[in-house]
Amino acid sequence: MGQVIFIVWRESVEALLVVGILYAWLKNGDAVARKGLPYLWAGVALGLLAACGLGAALVGFTDVLSGSAQDYFQAAMVLIACVLIVQMVIWMKHHARTLKHEMEASLRQRAEAANWWGVTLLVALAIAREGSETVIFLYGLGFGQSGHVAPSMVGAVFIGLALAFATFYLLQLGGKVFSWRLFFRVTEIMLLLLAAGLFETGIDKLIGMELLPTLNDQLWDSSALLDDSSTFGSLVATLTGYRAHPSLTNLLAYLVYWVVVWALLRYTSRRLDPRPRPETA
Numbered sequence: 001m002g003q004v005i006f007i008v009w010r011e012s013v014e015a016l017l018v019v020g021i022l023y024a025w026l027k028n029g030d031a032v033a034r035k036g037l038p039y040l041w042a043g044v045a046l047g048l049l050a051a052c053g054l055g056a057a058l059v060g061f062t063d064v065l066s067g068s069a070q071d072y073f074q075a076a077m078v079l080i081a082c083v084l085i086v087q088m089v090i091w092m093k094h095h096a097r098t099l100k101h102e103m104e105a106s107l108r109q110r111a112e113a114a115n116w117w118g119v120t121l122l123v124a125l126a127i128a129r130e131g132s133e134t135v136i137f138l139y140g141l142g143f144g145q146s147g148h149v150a151p152s153m154v155g156a157v158f159i160g161l162a163l164a165f166a167t168f169y170l171l172q173l174g175g176k177v178f179s180w181r182l183f184f185r186v187t188e189i190m191l192l193l194l195a196a197g198l199f200e201t202g203i204d205k206l207i208g209m210e211l212l213p214t215l216n217d218q219l220w221d222s223s224a225l226l227d228d229s230s231t232f233g234s235l236v237a238t239l240t241g242y243r244a245h246p247s248l249t250n251l252l253a254y255l256v257y258w259v260v261v262w263a264l265l266r267y268t269s270r271r272l273d274p275r276p277r278p279e280t281a
Helices: 002-027 037-064 068-095 099-112 116-140 151-173 180-208 231-240 248-272
Strands: none
Touching: 002 037, 002 116, 002 151, 002 180, 002 231, 037 068, 037 116, 068 116, 068 180, 068 248, 151 180, 180 231, 180 248
16 A cells, blocks of 8 residues: 555656646746646646556456466566666656756747647646556556455555645745755655565566576575565565565566666766766777
8 A cells, every 4th residue: 555655646746747837837928828728737637538548458458367367467567567667767867857948848839839739738648658657557566456446545546646736735835855856866766666676576476477487495584574474564575675585586686676777877877967078098
């Protein structure tokens, strides 16, 4: 439940940021710009419908599958969710500095051409992207994998949404302590840890389907300190990839994940660094 709240909270704040940027530009513009407001809300509605449609399709598809086909599908979705989370973190690091400028420039072009349906499309794609990612992330966490959604999970979604609106409001107030920069930095770390947990879950599924060997069934047993089958331990395991008694394959996969993430972040940082590099002879 805690994982669902976190994902909905984080992704909803990002979606609210996009809508907030576009709304502020249209609302504070001239009379012509304000004509785009209904098209903005139409785009939000279409984006949400697209995300809900994907969610319904995933739950329905799971209900149709059975046996090994369902296992393969769920393992694939878990690993896809992991890749998408890492990709999203990399994308945000690359575009966070210029996101507001890029969106306002795109909106300005459409406003000048009176292409209000273009505004609808721009917003719909942005919301659908965030919503679709949220749906896939939640499915990777087990949301709807049984073919139905538990009431507690629905409640977790609404809690996440409420927290997102509260967070967005506080971030709009500004401040040196609670700022957008700090928010994205902290949640990027949490997202990468969550992706590590999803990756380990995918590895567990592949081992369970005998597609991967364990190499060594149990390297250690730390369940006396933190049992990953307990309520709190299960939450930590999901959010970080922790295993109380990991196999060698689990450990190697975890190390490979962080090496790849480190390499991607380093590559992104180098691309964003404007300082010239010294020439080598």
